[in-house]
Amino acid sequence: MSFGTIAILGPGLIGGSLALALAERGLAGKLVIWARKEDSFPAIREKLPQATLTTDIIEAVRTADIVVLCVPIETMKGLVEKFADALKPTALVTDVGSVKESVDREIAPLLAGKALWVGSHPMAGSEQAGFAAARANLFRGAFVILTPTNQTQKQAEQRAEEFWSLPEIGGRIVKIPPQNHDIKVAQISHLPHLLAAVLVNHVQHADSEALQLVGGGFRDTTRIASGSPELWAEILSANARAVAHALNPFIEELKTLKNNLENSTDKVVLKQRLLEKLKEAQEVRSKILKDT
């Protein structure tokens, strides 16, 4: 099976890693990389000498069989509006955005009758950003969530599935409707990110000197807080409702714990209560490590 010409729009961490995965393996019949500006082209050319690099969005997509939107989610709509009419009717358009309901709501109508469309979210990343951090094996073994709706053509879904599960890319496909996707990633990705950032800022404000003493635990716990602020501000604001919904019971649980810690006159009872929670967490986490 061949995917013909593949156009990657936006050669950042995710787009760049996708390009490296495809090109290193000689898969792409033709690999086209579009960027808004030429700044990144010398670095890309060095690693991907056979890719076609362009800042002309129409040229980028005109002959493409697959177009992968790897740009910030809030710029996707404007970009698709520019190129929708230039697409081959058989082309598949997909994206890599971390939020899917708003993306699908904006993009699906623009492509209706013009090309195939389904949203994708490869669950892979790094706290580093940009093409310099890209690597060919970024998606190997990672979950790629496809977010078909009842409007999605079966062919779009099938081709996206084939694309991400190519051995050169190595994704593991899961299909979840856009809104459910957003609720799930709010819990497992967006809430943890917010907590890591809030924890770093909290300690900085409470006792910045103590930060000089942190060990490996604090560093690991807050690693994701080094992620791109621009990318994450966009993700969290795009998925604001679901993140707030996830935060609510989390805050309640912290309040209960704080009251236990403050008011427990019986240390044995307090310790037993904490022990139950810590044991549950340890067990759940063992299961995660086994399953993922």
Place this chain on the structure above:
Amino acid sequence: MSFGTIAILGPGLIGGSLALALAERGLAGKLVIWARKEDSFPAIREKLPQATLTTDIIEAVRTADIVVLCVPIETMKGLVEKFADALKPTALVTDVGSVKESVDREIAPLLAGKALWVGSHPMAGSEQAGFAAARANLFRGAFVILTPTNQTQKQAEQRAEEFWSLPEIGGRIVKIPPQNHDIKVAQISHLPHLLAAVLVNHVQHADSEALQLVGGGFRDTTRIASGSPELWAEILSANARAVAHALNPFIEELKTLKNNLENSTDKVVLKQRLLEKLKEAQEVRSKILKDT
């Protein structure tokens, strides 16, 4: 400089690592390891053939020049009561507990006039426990917080400092009074631990299926939640007041953020507000990585 006979009471992760560091380098004139039961002795004997292993606490400390308490903090008092009268008057007793105010309050009076005493907290660990997880380089480059009070003999402080900064151990000494220590570690160690555990349990309760999709971010953020529940229940309950005190403004900050996420009708304003917080966290974290 020689430290003569060193007695390590409790060959778990910390005590075991200390024994390995000392023995591998041939430092300990005589290394005595005490454990409550003999179960662990075959494994210890294999790695430390020259150490004296005993379950007799009096025999363990009788000739020791340094005694390091590496047992759970709530068993320290009972143990010291048993052996205090058997110590050489010149012996230094120290510990490795993660909470210091309660330990110092309990142990200092028991040793007054009988031996030298100062509390220690090596800021090193692992989510794994027991002698099997011990390694000789655990303390290399780690901060070791000594917690002298105005009751502490200068000689105790000096010898503890020399001990932990031996090249074979490799600790970096910091001195902080017990209560300040507890407040600082509540922020940089105990609060992060609690958050990791609460986050794991929260997602398990909110959407256990979503846990099958977690990526490296979630795994790193919650790694410490795999730590020994018994050890951490003990630490958190022993330092309950300081942890509650640290939790309070953290919860308030989360509530503010939740309100922002829920009520912001202007996505641009919301994104800008999030961006400021995320940028601050990224900057603080870069500084941590540079400094520690």
